[in-house]
Amino acid sequence: MEKIALITDSTSDLSNSTIERYNIKVLHYRIIYKDKEFIDKVTITPEYVYDNLDKEIPTSSMPSMSEMEDLFTNLEKENYTHAIVVTLSAGLTGFYNGVKLVSENHPKIKTYIFDSKSISLGEGFIVTNCAKLIEKGVSFDEIVRTIPIVRSKIDLFFVVGTLEYLKKGGRIGKVAGTIGELLNIKPIVSIDNNDGKYYTYDKVRGRKKSLSRLVEIANGILDKKKCKLCIVHGHALEDSKKIFDSIKNHKNVTSAIFGGALSPVGGVHSGPGLVGLVLFEEE
Template sequence: MKIALVTDSTSVITKQEAEDNNIIVVPIPVIIGNKEYLEGVDITSDKLFELQREGADFPKTSQPSMGDMITLFDKLHEEGYEAIIAITLSSGISGFYQTLCNIAQNHPTYNLHPIDTKMTVRLQGNLVLAAAKMIKNGLDLSSILDHLDKIRATIDEVFVVNDLKNLSRGGRLSNAGAFIGSMLNIKPLLTFENGDIVAFDKIRSMKRAFSKMENLTIEKINQLPYKDKIKLFIIDSNDESQVKEANEFLLKEFPDKTISITKFSPGIATHLGEKSLAIGWMIDIDKIDLTK
């Protein structure tokens, strides 16, 4: 079966990875004022924050239009693809997954299978790369979807934002009401719960927030039955000192693990704000059998 693989740009799949693995990356629109930018095309996180410092309007994000997606899927169908796997950012922070579900229901000839990662950025990207490996290995569609479901279940992360202004203003924090009153004075710890961003602790300084995040990382990873097969991730928005500290911590505590360091995509950085940082983990797709 000829299977197409589609994802959105918040997965931060590189152009080389996309070319090498036949991955179609659909850019997420970022709107600043009355100008629309496209992730991976004409906007980066660094440029986003530069525009913010220059006084640009508060950025907003959108999703690829249904019309554009139908055009893409028509093209893939005409090229002989018998199925399409579309791996998206969390449905808790974007309507893109639901848009694809509607397309799948209304256009059964595409044999479209949307997958809600309930996550985003490089953790999502690694799930996409796992799908690409399985397609290359010739696995059937059912086996690929089953493996992806199991890999997705291993994904977790803890992250901290400098303040909650962007998240609350953008409506992306599910339990904002419990934190808004003091949001300018705290460094909240957050995670994804069933696809939603939730704040679960209030810390009074970034240094203490980092310490709590590190302790939680150790605690959560050591409880995993597959802890010997995990890959670690550092994702940041424009603070090299935070990245250095997180990397030194992970190298010390988990010296035998692979560490991936990337930035939040512009669309995600829009909601988290500058000086945000995440530590994430998931099963290392290079340490599991994806051939059957």
């Protein structure tokens, strides 16, 4: 009899109710200031990050090896036979490799680690889909075969207030920064399906046009297929609600979720002003 554990990290931005309902195991990033360290979504809020960016831009680190080790040890004690791990894009973090190393120390648990090549609720959609399949009693091997198909149905785009924080955090990827900032060029950013790094999907001049372009992109996708819609934000509540209201009534939106704020560690790297769009294609 298979007993499958489902594991992700705190950047997947799942609600507490979803985590509790499906018994999802969450490993937490660390946010590090000069004189203190916080656990993402446990001992720090997004508001704390944004309120203190003018004083200090913290660094971050992936979930600790000891936290991962403790989790797998507990899974063995609880007689789990299998584990599925969905990670933040490996193009942005070392977490994928870290959890792979730890899982190899626990051969009693057959573990599959999937690089989401996504962030926030793009990653979260994959986790939730896995959770529903586990709840239905679908086999480990069948779920593993399904996950890449689920990933292929996700479209994710975002705009930021400034590229400063992506640059400082080393997460700029293939998004050109300095000259664009001077000309007030606002890139529409997505994630490359091959290397999992950020790239410029499109670019316009000015904040207002960037938000309008986000709506255009969403409508262009929705004109062709039915999708779940989700909007998230990083210290941009008003703008994100406007975008949500502009898209949610499209005839091909099957359900609309206002996901709220990014995880604190997401805020560290994106800075204030992020509006994120996630679409999940439905059959």
